[in-house]
Amino acid sequence: MSKCNLLTQANTAKLVEDIDTVLFDCDGVLYTGGHPVAGSQEMLQKLRNMGKRIFFITNNSSRSNRQFVAKLNKLGFPAEEAEAVSTSWVAAWYLKEQNFKGKVYLVGNTGMAEELDNAGIKYTGLGPDVAEEESIWDTVDNSHQIFPIDPEVQCVLVGFDQHISFPKLLKAASYLKNEKVLFLATNEDPRLPLKNAPITMPGTGCIVSPVRIASGREPLVLGKPNTPMFDSIHEKYHIDPAKTLMVGDSLKTDILMGNKCGLKSLLVLTGINSLEDAKSVMNSSSPDVQQQAPDFYIEDIGQFGQFL
Structure with missing residues (x-):
């Protein structure tokens, strides 16, 4: 499949038919500046009505999954803790996996x-x-602990x-x-x-x-663009990478992780990266940079909802 295709009414139907799970980055995708993107709540409800599984994933480690869900609910996004994947949770999951x-x-x-x-x-x-007022260097030598x-x-x-x-x-x-x-x-x-x-x-x-x-x-x-975040979802919920869509606003984290893990990828232009950025990485001579290119792009997630 070619990269960096504009998502339209025509190709959305085929994309949605081919997926059963959608992973959403949140800040810059579902909301910006603490305010929901227009149409984002309706888009999520349409996907749920179609029977699609939804996960909310974030690199932000300042919240537990419980706190992350509370924020989503406050912003008008109904979510359950089982649908939330923060890097705080992934860190604990990884340590448990390592026994x-x-x-x-x-x-x-x-x-x-x-x-x-x-x-x-x-x-x-x-x-x-916090260090004491006295300089820490005054107490250091090779034998001092x-x-x-x-x-x-x-x-x-x-x-x-x-x-x-x-x-x-x-x-x-x-x-x-x-x-x-x-x-x-x-x-x-x-x-x-x-x-x-x-x-x-x-x-x-x-x-x-x-x-x-x-x-x-x-x-x-552990977080995006590396694979442990997806590995944690895959291991716990047994989702099929080939039938999963990663939606994000960052080429270097969201889209790169999606491509590394064999997911379909959709870039929204309401956050970090622009269409010019996406075309630049797609046309790069570096294979590593090319791996950041999304399968699809769209102006905002509300427009995706209009196509459903």
Whole structure:
């Protein structure tokens, strides 16, 4: 199938006939700036009436699945917890799949902690950890241990943490000196998608990067565009990749994950990437960049609903 096709009334019928499951990225797709995209709620209801399975997936690690569903419901999107897939939940799922028995050093938030609690996984590090006024360098030499190493810590998990600090970076990198300690990251999004906002909100990638640099280690990134997020849905709900559509606004995360996992992909133009971006990656000489090209594109998700 050729790439980057405009989704029309004519080809929508064939696309919908070929799928039984739809994965929706949310911010920039179903809502923007905290407001639902016009027609998005009606579109979801039409898909449900047609018997399609729906999942809401997000790289945002600041909420547990329960909190994620509460946000969706507040915005007018009826959803159940079984339909929500946050990277907070994926992290806990992955550790359970690995039969993890140790403790996690968590550079994260209460949503991530909730999912670890639900999975029965111990953790430490939640909340503020601030250096004393006196310079930490005055107390450091080759024999000095600034903090007690917890021998139970067998994983460093990094997600969105508004309390990121030097002591947290110090502890995360120190635990990762042990090569047997897992290094996991929920995602590496550089910033939150605040379109036309007067501020820039740094994303989880800005927190993962200093831990990577300090430790000299590469994390396993669980969120889009990597495959563990889809693997978690596939393993739990047994969905067929060939009959699944990934809908997103980001070529580098949503569309790339869909293509990596053998899904059909639809780019909406209400978020991060434009049609010019999509055509650029499609015409790239790099196979890796070409893998970001969507099967279809459409102006907005409400228009998709009009074609159903």
